[in-house]
């Protein structure tokens with residue numbers, strides 16, 4: 001569920017002819033200074049944040065002059081509310097309030113239908129109203145085949161005791177709200193309050209809209225950078241991670257940054273879970289050992305090795321972490337060696353300089369652990385790998401021991417990158433913008449040709465003793481090359497280091 005700011009929600013409401021107060025959204029006070037026309041009545045200045053109780057946080061202020069407005073807006077812009085910095089302020093005409101109502105549409109998981117709720121009292125939270133004034137609230141389940149009809153809306157409003165012209169006015173507004181919510185795939189669409197002004201007009205004075213994550217791509221005009229639920233704007237690293245996820249539908253890569261402002265030695269670790277339940281269990285285990293999470297990551301649903309590689313690179317880019325902990329449920333059906341190859345490529349290439357404990361429990365875990373073990377001589381930091389027989393608690397204790405015993409890694413061994421001088425002789429592109437390339441000088445001297453025999457997608461063959469595609473490069477790019485990383489990782493272990501896969505992580509290199 002992606003949350004929209006109030007000003008974005010109001011833009012949508014306007015498109016559906018729901019009246020909103022005359023106003024302007026600003027991100028810089030100079031925009032107020034430069035305004036030629038000014039409101040001909042008092043204004044309200046509203047800091048845009050996804051929090052409740054904005055008035056108590058100083059994010060709702062009233063002003064009568066441009067100077068007062070400037071002062072209030074300057075105080076709000078740039079202010080930090082938790083992890084949320086105020087980047088926009090909405091300056092609106094202050095309404096002359098006669099009465100307030102509430103209308104909200106939610107997608108109810110129990111009835112698996114939209115439910116419209118109306119309250120003859122608005123302003124405060126609907127939960128609070130329902131406790132104090134249950135008689136003020138009515139709701140109805142909507143049949144999506146038919147939609148919300150005006151008579152249904154009138155019935156709903158009538159149940160709260162409202163009659164006559166006001167009932168008709170409110171019903172019309174509610175039908176439009178339903179249409180707006182449907183058009184924008186809203187999971188929640190609330191107007192609170194709907195204000196009846198002293199002159200008898202209805203306005204949406206505030207609104208809360210959330211868009212279903214899967215529908216965000218339909219609305220580029222909303223400028224949503226990350227189609228995930230946040231209580232604050234996404235960080236730079238979260239945007240980088242989202243670009244990996246949104247361009248690769250194979251498996252899931254969920255990344256959220258929990259903390260940015262910490263130093264080495266503060267006990268923050270890069271956390272990498274695998275699977276919802278397993279991740280929760282693993283988080284509990286590390287936190288019991290006194291660690292804090294710099295980030296939460298979940299890679300699950302059978303992601304390719306390349307996705308694991310990019311996830312690990314993003315986690316490791318948090319340079320002040322004290323350790324790396326990957327731990328899942330232990331019974332994953334996905335083949336764990338894909339994850340191992342992704343991690344090994346990241347740990348050897350970066351390289352890893354903090355202690356890491358990796359628990360790759362599940363299908364083919366023995367091979368996964370074997371791959372991790374083979375990489376150890378090329379990784380400067382302590383690295384331990386386990387399968388399902390070792391519990392998350394055991395693994396967390398091992399990480400603590402490794403961190404406590406570790407010394408700053410200064411005389412690090414050469415990374416794989418430094419010991420493999422690569423001259424590309426033959427290359428092709430992969431589905432996520434990567435490039436597979438072979439150095440034929442090395443390939444000719446290679447006795448194993450392991451890339452061909454172990455390629456998971458079986459798309460390579462030998463021609464004149466060197467590997468080439470036995471499909472077209474276009475087919476490889478469309479996804480036939482699954483980015484299993486065999487022709488780099490296994491080649492490094494068993495071949496002659498002639499295979500290389502470049503997997504860009506846009507934004508990370510420049511970060």
Ligand code: SF4
Nearest residue numbers: 443446451491495498
């Ligand atoms: S295993 Fe490596 S070195 Fe050997 S042929 Fe394949 S890519 Fe070349």
Ligand code: SF4
Nearest residue numbers: 455481482484485487
């Ligand atoms: S060419 Fe084969 S071995 Fe190499 S990454 Fe692609 S699928 Fe894996």
